[in-house]
Amino acid sequence: MIDWLHPSVLLMLGMLPLIWLRGRARQIWQVTLPAIILGLITTLAAGSQLSLSFMGLELTPLRVDKLSLVFAYVIGIILIIGNIFALQVEDRAQHIAAGLYGASALGVVLAGDLVTLYVFWEIMMIASVWLIWRRKTPIAYEAGMRYLLVHALGGMLLFVGVIGYYLATGSVAFEKIDVDGWAFWLILIAFLINAAVPPLHAWLPDAYPEATVTGTVFLSALTTKTAVYTLMRGYPGLELLLWLGVAMTLYGVIYATLINDIRRLLSYHIISQVGYMVAGVGMGTALALNGTAAHAFTHILYKALLLMGAGAVLQMTGRSRMSDLGGLYRYMPMTFLLYMVGALSISAFPLFSGFVSKTMIVEAAAVDYRGVVYLLMLLAACGTFLSTGLKLPYFTFFGKDSGLRPKEPPINMQIAMGIAAALCFLIGIFPGALYAILPFPVDYNAYTLSHLLKELQLLFFVGLGFVVVIRYAGGKDYIALDVDWLYRGPGRRLVIHTRNMIAEANHDVRAEFMRFLAKLQTRLGKAHLDGSLLRTWATGSMALWTALVLALVLVLTLGT
């Protein structure tokens, strides 16, 4: 047990050698470092913490309990997988950004106080945007800028919320947010922005598909899931979250059905799946919270796998629109098979990881006699299988022959996908290991005859439905407007219009002032004054006078 060694700090320091390491040495270190971090996380014992006093605040940069550990483990695992997937990429900035992003995500889930949480929250934003910008296209730059602005707003809300929380309670400890008034809502909204809860979600499907092939893997894993963690810690049992979560599951699914770009389609399914987790937090029972933690764990792995598969298609074909793809199974069979493991996992197919986690949340709704929630969650589950398990793979790997003849992706990418797939499969078959690390004791068995019958009927008949409507299901070469239209369309016009008006007014006022000065000079000239105060002064003498004035201000201020 090395309680004084914070995994985030070690990871951040460990990124430094990547500045000068090259070639094979860089690749070895890139995988070894997250492996060391995961090793370190496994030595952390629940109950241990690291506290310090800073400017009168009691901070706990490291707080380890069963809840934080579930998230820390899976972040450690995904950092290894993501880095293996990115080994062939010769872009130090991207690797360092991914490392910092992972370190700060770890910092968030291990933070025992809101100040530490806020600091890591902001580092997470600043590091992650580089995974979008390093795609180096104008579209990625603009999407990254929008991502940055939305998260900067979220960060500000969190900052003000934390101040309000401190003023109201006299503490910054991060436990259940139990305070009346605006601090409660500001912190909640900041968490909801990162969890991509509609209508605060549009940054996600806007930015993630524009990120680099390897960067999307980290993005899909970290921001939304750390937000789920903060909601679990801060707002368990908040009924509002249940309904927001249920709405999210359906919103993501409906939009995903409309989307042509395979990585954007999968991004909408992040929203849908995080919806189950948010709903689980809203229910707040032990079973629901266990389900949320379990689903966050499995989701990180299968979603990374799905995005690695879609990313491999993009990398090897240069295309990501379903309408431009098709018939790839002959040329990328391994990618197809590994993708399908992710697809069956997200669809909660028995023997795959989603089955042992998602059904736990659905069961929690049933146990509480929440019939509407139960049915709506099943509806979203059907949509998930429809889009990610049937439509996307059919129109990408089968369907019409697009004429593309790509190769399989590099071996390291296949290995990374293979590890993620193996974990999805192992968790599905042996859920006990996952259940053992959940925050509460688990009294749930996914593999009952009743669950199996329900799930298999549901999925197979969605399959039948797909066969019936297949001719209408293909990707259409359109984009689907979402609420980001407000700030990308009219909002942008409004800002530009306001800017132009201010610039024009500024110009007019300056011109008027100059005319006034000119008039004044003419009058002074007529009055036979020498005008020495109005002459142009040398920069040196201006600097001297400015320094003197500032020194005077300083002296006067110190005297008070």
Next chain:
Amino acid sequence: MSLTAKILESLVAKRRLFGIAALLFMAGLIIVDWLKEPAYSRFFWDGIGGFAAIYGFLACLVILGVAKALGYWLVYRKRDYYARYGEATDD
């Protein structure tokens, strides 16, 4: 073509057989669900054998229908739509 691709291709060639097997399996699922004693009585549908099958089939149609309606009536736009607002496009 790799071995994996060849195996996949031979499986795709037998898709009709797999389709029939899947339909038989689905029929079996409904029959078992119908005959078996319901495990729960939490909701009224817990006692209806094959409820999940009907729900899954209808869910597929409803989701696709709602999505396409939303798309064509409201949110579908041409790919370069945001260019009119000064954004970069990939074309």
